[in-house]
Amino acid sequence: MPQQRDVVDLLTADHREVQGLFEGYRASADPGERRLLVERITVEIVRHSVAEEQYLYPTVRKALPHGDEVAEREMEEFSEAERILGDLEQLDTADRRFDALVRELYDVVSMHIRGEEDVIFPELRERLTPEERLALGLRVGEAKTATPADAGGAGEGVSKDLPLAERVREWLSGSGPA
Numbered sequence: 001m002p003q004q005r006d007v008v009d010l011l012t013a014d015h016r017e018v019q020g021l022f023e024g025y026r027a028s029a030d031p032g033e034r035r036l037l038v039e040r041i042t043v044e045i046v047r048h049s050v051a052e053e054q055y056l057y058p059t060v061r062k063a064l065p066h067g068d069e070v071a072e073r074e075m076e077e078f079s080e081a082e083r084i085l086g087d088l089e090q091l092d093t094a095d096r097r098f099d100a101l102v103r104e105l106y107d108v109v110s111m112h113i114r115g116e117e118d119v120i121f122p123e124l125r126e127r128l129t130p131e132e133r134l135a136l137g138l139r140v141g142e143a144k145t146a147t148p149a150d151a152g153g154a155g156e157g158v159s160k161d162l163p164l165a166e167r168v169r170e171w172l173s174g175s176g177p178a
Contacts (some may be wrong), residue, residue: 002162004138004141006134007055007056007133007134008121008125009137018041021041022106025041025102035093038088038093042089045085047144049075049082051143052074055140056136057071058071060074060124061128062127063123063124064124064127070120073115074120076163078112081105084105087101088102088105154158166173
């Protein structure tokens, strides 16, 4: 069972974790290690996005002025990130396009982080009680722990033919084939 944490603190910690994975990628020259880091980044981004789509954005829609627009913009960023992740999975790390796509992914993720940390999180701290943020943090934490632990994991019943991001999303949503 996940530790109960304020949703803002929990999601900010996620952001720092993903930024650390990108830093590890930039620091590594080993193609195998770089591939593994991109797989970990994939899993973490999808875990984060699914948890936010299920719990954070419905709250944002209700609690923030223009919440629908804010939530839609954030979900579009996740869609763009998952498109890039799918493209990365098709390339060898030696392909010259690989690093450029990782940089593009980093830019999209950085924009997401800035949007949440500069706009959404301060608004949530202002508009939700500490108890509401703790309850939301618990739901987000539970959604995130319902994911495959290993980078390549997809869970039973999920097609191995799908790109990693789609396998993780399918596994989380329980929408795999019966």
